[in-house]
Amino acid sequence: MTGIFDSGSGGLSVLREMLKVLPGEEYLYFSDNAHCPYGEKSPEYICERADEITSMMLAKGCSVIVVACNTATAAAISHLRAKFAIPFVGMEPAVKPAAALTRSGVVGVLATEGTLKGEKYHLTRDRYADNVKVVEQVGRGFVELVESGCLEGPHAEAVVRESVRPLVEAGADTLVLGCTHYPFLSQTVARVASQLAPQTDFTLIDPAPAVARRFLDIRSAQAPASAPAPRVTLLASGPDATLKKLYHAFITQSQSL
Numbered sequence: 381m382t383g384i385f386d387s388g389s390g391g392l393s394v395l396r397e398m399l400k401v402l403p404g405e406e407y408l409y410f411s412d413n414a415h416c417p418y419g420e421k422s423p424e425y426i427c428e429r430a431d432e433i434t435s436m437m438l439a440k441g442c443s444v445i446v447v448a449c450n451t452a453t454a455a456a457i458s459h460l461r462a463k464f465a466i467p468f469v470g471m472e473p474a475v476k477p478a479a480a481l482t483r484s485g486v487v488g489v490l491a492t493e494g495t496l497k498g499e500k501y502h503l504t505r506d507r508y509a510d511n512v513k514v515v516e517q518v519g520r521g522f523v524e525l526v527e528s529g530c531l532e533g534p535h536a537e538a539v540v541r542e543s544v545r546p547l548v549e550a551g552a553d554t555l556v557l558g559c560t561h562y563p564f565l566s567q568t569v570a571r572v573a574s575q576l577a578p579q580t581d582f583t584l585i586d587p588a589p590a591v592a593r594r595f596l597d598i599r600s601a602q603a604p605a606s607a608p609a610p611r612v613t614l615l616a617s618g619p620d621a622t623l624k625k626l627y628h629a630f631i632t633q634s635q636s637l
């Protein structure tokens with residue numbers, strides 16, 4: 381069984397891609413929404429949460445864990461890999477493909493404060509994006525929008541505009557969705573960006589497909605899954621209404637599970 385966790389429902393954007401590459405696997409998804417958002421919490425706090433969630437997943441029989449959260453990867457993946465003897469797949473903002481794709485020479489990164497402050501992100505940015513200009517913004521209020529199921533409409537657009545505007549004004553044409561919650565807002569981000577700069581052809585980058593391919597490499601090396609239909613268990617540390625709603629809207633309906 382594969383465990384996958386996030387501070388909330390954001391990791392469903394990664395689970396969606398994992399189901400595409402390995403539909404026959406058994407998945408346990410955990411939303412730590414009683415402690416969401418992680419974005420402004422200390423690395424120590426997030427490490428403790430990740431440790432507790434991993435222990436729970438191991439007790440339930442998971443043999444691979446996908447940390448479907450950029451913030452938790454930045455804070456905790458080294459700790460998890462050092463402590464637990466199973467493979468972990470983590471995530472970080474996709475600045476490398478963004479640097480290759482931008483035509484304006486400016487990449488905009490949207491992520492949480494914790495991710496943008498992390499050493500891992502700085503190393504990746506300095507290594508793979510030193511030939512372009514990288515501008516960064518915390519997606520203020522984005523996680524709250526997704527957790528409340530508000531993905532579009534005037535309120536969502538107003539919240540998203542605040543963080544997207546500085547990136548567009550800096551000339552970015554390629555926007556990295558560096559938090560797993562943000563792909564749920566991708567249509568709103570794209571709409572707002574186009575309103576702000578109608579002449580620009582924007583590209584939005586979600587690292588989830590690359591994470592799913594990495595997961596497939598690890599999982600196939602362990603044991604090929606044989607079950608024909610996916611089996612997904614959803615768990616949450618808080619109320620699970622939005623988690624179930626987003627799961628059905630973005631996964632069940634698009635894949636006809």
Ligand code: DGL
Pocket residue numbers: 386387388390391416417418419420448449450451452492495523558559560561
């Ligand atoms: N979904 C998370 C990420 O990828 C964390 C969002 C939050 O809880 O602040 O960073």
